[in-house]
Amino acid sequence: MTTRNQRNTAPPALLVRGGHLVDPVSGRDGLFDVLIEHGRVVGVGSPGSLDPAQLAMPGMGSDVPVIDARGLIVAPGFVDMHVHLREPGYEYKETIETGTRAAVAGGVTSVACMANTDPVNDNASVTKYIIDKGAEAGYANVYPIGAVSVGLKGERMAEFGKMVEAGIVAVSDDGMPVADSSLMRRALEYARMFDIPVIVHEEDPGLCCGAVMNEGTVSVRLGLRGMPSAGESVMVARDIELARATRGRLHIAHISCAEAVEMVRRAKAEGLAVTAEAAPHHFILEESAVDGYNTNAKMKPPLRTARDVEAVRQGLADGTIDAIATDHAPHHRDEKVCEFDKAAFGILGLETMLPLSLELVRAGYLSMTRLIDALAPAPSRILGIERGTLEPGAVADLVLFDPEREWTLTAATMVSKSRNTPFDGWKMKGRVVRTLVGGVTVWEHTE
Amino acid sequence: MALGNRHLLGLEGVSAEDITVLLDTAESLVEVSRREVKKLPALRGKTVINFFVENSTRTRTSFEIAAKRLSADAISISSSSSSMAKGETFEDTARNLAAMSPDCIVVRHPASGAARFLAGVVDCSIINAGDGSHEHPTQALLDLLTIRQRKKCAWKDLVVTIVGDIVHSRVARSNLFGLRTLGATVRLAGPPTLLPEEFREFGAELYYDIGSAVQDADVIMMLRIQHERMASNYFPTLNEYARYFCLNAEKVARAKPDVIILHPGPINRGIEISSEVADGPYSVIMSQVANGVALRMALLYQLIIPGADGIRGSALVEPAVTAAPGRARIE
Secondary structure, X not given: OEOOOOOOOOOOEEEEEEEEEEEOOOOEEEEEEEEEEOXXXXXXXXXXXXXHXXXXXXXXXXXXXXXXXXXXXXXXXXXXXXXXXXXXXXXXXXXXXXXXXXXXXXXXXXXXXXXXXXXXXXXXXXXXXXXXXXXXXXXXXXXXXXXXXXXXXXXXXXXXXXXXXXXXXXXXXXXXXXOOHHHHHHHHHHHHHHOOOEEEOOOOOOOOOOOOEEOOHHHHHHXXXXXXXXXXXXXHHHHHHHHHHHOOOEEEOOOOOHHHHHHHHHHHHOOOOEEEEEOHHHHHEOHHHHOOOOHHHOOOOOOOOHHHHHHHHHHHHHOOOOEEOOOEOOOOHHHOOOOHHXXXXXXXXXXXXXHHHHHHHHOXXXXXXXXXXXXXXXXXXXXXXXXXXXXXXXXXXXXXXXXEEEEEOOXXXXXXXXXXXXXXXXXXXXXXXXXXXXXXXXXXXXX | OOHHHOOEOOOOOOOHHHHHHHHHHHHHHHHHHHOOOOXXXXXXXXXXXXXXXXXXXXXXXXXXXXHHHOOOEEEEEEOOOOHHHHOOOHHHHHHHHHHOOOOEEEEEEOOOOHHHHHHHHOOOEEEEEEEOOOEOHHHHHHHHHHHHHHOOOOHHHOEEEEEOOXXXXXXXXXXXXXXXXXXXXXXXEOOHXXXXXXXXXXXXXXXXXXXXXXXXXXXXXXXXXXXXXXXXXXXXXXXXXXXXXXXXHHHHOOOOOOOEEEOOOOOOEOOOEOHHHHOOOOEOHHHHHHHHHHHHHHHHHHHHOOOOOOOOOOOOOOOOOOOOOOEOOOO
16 A cells, blocks of 8 residues: 655646546546546546547647556545544544545545544634645645534634634534524524534434433443434424524534434425435444444444434435535544443544445445435535536546455554544455545555 | 353343353352351462442442352452542553452443453453443342242242332343343333333333232332432432332232342332331342352352353353444345
């Protein structure tokens, strides 16, 4: 495996040849060559039709470097709109550099990072720090998400405007649900001025107080305190009503229960500005993964039942759930190797996003085009960022992957600084072979 | 068999045969406590650490006496006297204890799953002496022993009613698993806030009315109700709880004439059990305490002595986790 970072200059021209392009925005789904110049897509054509010599680069001729994409899918780089990069403040778990490197290893070329750092990203200076660090690292594009409330305390609204000017693409108190309905109402209203979504972590603090997993058969058997589905759905219901009242843009993070999926489905049918994302663990794992007090199966919202897993899959299939986002949440070993009650919530996501998501294609829930839509264009639309397509003129962020290649995940060799994955030792199918950001190869997998 | 593989972490998954062997062994040890010299040399030179991260008087004393009656060197550590009070993690404290080469660690901990966690960290035998709301297998085993001494019929003909704060009770879970494995009928009773419907999936019958729950019961087991539950609105007041769930003579009269009444202690007189019942002829609470020592002697002996009669290799180990647990079906 080798990686280069973006400080390597982009070649003036580059041809990605012979791959199967899946670009939902243009509707292309077939064999196409992609020509890139100065970090942007300049031409997409049938195999062999793009001659760099006759396009915008006279004089380059046959010297244009070629990436052989035969047998691979070529897609817009994935946009993971829900990650925790942990910097500033928790660099022992992950840094912006290690997190974005894990991103590109997973085919993710853009990440939106949550505000629960220390200090909290509730002001423009922290926003700017994160953006600078992301640029310095030179792997994935980093789009910070600002806090809804100062210090994530759920009391006073943070300065959305100044943070937007500094570069945030959304606001969220992720990890700390906004309990105060009045604050949520104002946030949805005020955010309209900047046309940014308010991303909500739906967890009723009273119903979920002290709980560590889904409430149900497994929690009853293990003697662990459970979070009922209602702990999520009552908040989703509240926020949909507030979105209706305010006409604000509401985005439901990591939706996990059947009731919530149905509420979003109805809200969309009514035409409300409500979107949603789901994490791969919520459509691959059930609550029984906690058996044996497996702290790598501890996250919020919790793993739920087979019925909920099916609802999330159906929600992704019919577009009720717009996007797949990982909620990449690195934690140090010591925060996971401990009593279950004490263990931190959350798991790694970036490096397993593609193979886990491909399971839904293989099982017939999603077409490949719909999968790529959920991984790139959909989150780009929600965040209002110009990513997620390989139309001529677009930034050349792309991923080349082999959907059939099998490999075994080994936690110890993951790119992230942390190791907290429930998928250690799992046979995976689908491998990112190369990732380009702005026309530069930032990740290349070699066997 | 390897000593390191032998734990008692819970009764879930332990076979009827293994439970029976343990009860038989305990039965043979009951008389030791009635001797003039209450000591056997069985565990001479063995070390047992009672690692109690949560307070306990009865269970800790019982284990300590059990170990000493078998001539083991037994020491007890509580959370306030351990380095955990200085901020050391559970794992680090456990590793330090393990480095001193005990043969068995008996652990009590407020977190569910703590005993299992410990079994993954150290390589001596682990006995779960109560982990959070999960299991308290030795309490259930001594309850089973007490029931078996008093009831001559087959387990499948017994109706056992357990009343109280079921959802938070490790005693209820261990008894439910053990009793169902042996074939008894188990009725659980309490307010719906403390009795989730999911318990049906483990073979229990659920009752919100204690009168119906104890009707023709052979055994009634009362659980301690904790004052803290009021603060979380599981029920309005202890007074109202007692009105519906306190076991008094009138309710006992609905059970079988030879009913026995158990309580793991410590009891709240007048809350979950009236004094007349706790001290009355049906109460076997003191027998439970006495049996606790014999049962724990039996267990320590069988876990610590490799090849001890009647216990096979994996019998007391929690069932192995199947491959890729939790993976949702996908076709």
